[in-house]
Amino acid sequence: MTSLTCDVAVIGAGTAGLAAERNARKHGARTLLIDPEFAGTTCATVGCMPSKLLIAAARAAHQARESDLFGIRTGPVEVDGPAVMARLRRERDRFVSATRKDFDALPEGTRIRARARFDGLAGRLSGGQARLILDDERVVTARAVVIATGSAPMVPGPFAALGDLALTNETLFDLPDLPRSLAVIGGGAIGLELAQALARLGVSVTLFDSGTRLGGVRCDRIHATLKKAMAEEMTLRLGVTPEPSKDGRAERIAWEDGEATFDRVLVAAGRPPNVAGLGLETTGLRLDDHGMPEVDPRTMQCGDAPIFMAGDANGARPVLHEASAEGAIAGRNAVAWPAVVPSRRKTPFTITFTDPPLVSIGEDPDDSAAIGSADYGNQGRARVEGRNRGLARLYAAAPDGRLIGADLFCPGADHLGHLLVWAMEAGQTATDLLTRPTYHPTLEEGLRGALRQICRAVPLELPGDSDPGQPPGL
Incomplete structure (x- = not known):
């Protein structure tokens, strides 16, 4: 039986795993990066990038159909499904190729193509080492281990029984053509x-x-605005329990008060962490009912063991920039164990790339928070572009007016959200933002009304007459 030894073993070669291995090696550790496929990151292969390629094609089709608003006549819009999917895969493969270059840059002997599971953790509190068994029967002994195994689509049993009629985000992008009808399970x-x-x-x-x-x-x-917008483009069946059954080469979905047949079904019912088969039960860690250990979000450490869990594997903040940050924290602390160092986490920030984009920033505000709202239904720049719909809600702490969160569903929310989260990271107040220059006419200008509402609610000093703010009615 072949034995391998290292300071830090990283299980999983996605965004979090790559960041963990890189930072551990940067801090002087001998590392092993273990993955069964080294296929590329979830983002590049089946997540962020292919989905945005599909969204970009959809935006082009939508804008062509809406061009009559501006006096531009295009005639009927034809969507070439095979061409859409071919471009998606071509561009996706370019992104995947770029991520795989990170694997090629690893030092010789660092990359281990295998599946790993724990086989006990001897002397956890006295400097003992973790023991991993690989599926090729090799054994890895490491001073510390980072788990970065990511997540995978959950397909409930009734939908799994549909075979290839049931899609997930890991199979959708390989369709040769678009289906005529689709049931999406999960909002x-x-x-x-x-x-x-x-x-x-x-x-x-x-x-x-x-x-x-x-x-x-x-x-x-915000939810009422979102729901109204989505209902204009698709049929919504909320608060129901869909029950699938196969009907030849179609799928029948029944619910409490109806049924319908679809060409395919996309199961988007969540992506739970990939922890099955890791043997966590052998480590001495306390596990919950889902087989998950408690993870300190400031250190990424599991309990007091030399085991760290980062990225989608811990199920806490399943977005790419958080996976990268968590991987770096885990890699550094795996080297430093047992002298782990807590890190300050960035403000929570998520974007859902609907049109308009849906953005959430910060923790849930409490009843003491001051709230400002900006309605984009008649906002100047949004109206110019025919995108005048949506709402922004900003939250500030009393009594200082420091911005602590926001919810947005409005044009440009993906960009506005970045401005707001940067301001929150800097500890800025509503007054601070109002004193900054704002060009006219822009979507950013639309936030000024919300900021002024916060200033009046706290109250804070409003900028003087030398700052005219947003022109009336815009």
């Missing part, structure tokens, strides 16, 4: 993005969710 970020994109590409889409809240939106007013 989270993935379900919303793909449902709207496919609807704009001419697919008849029905979205099902057992809950009544789309996208995990916390603000009732």
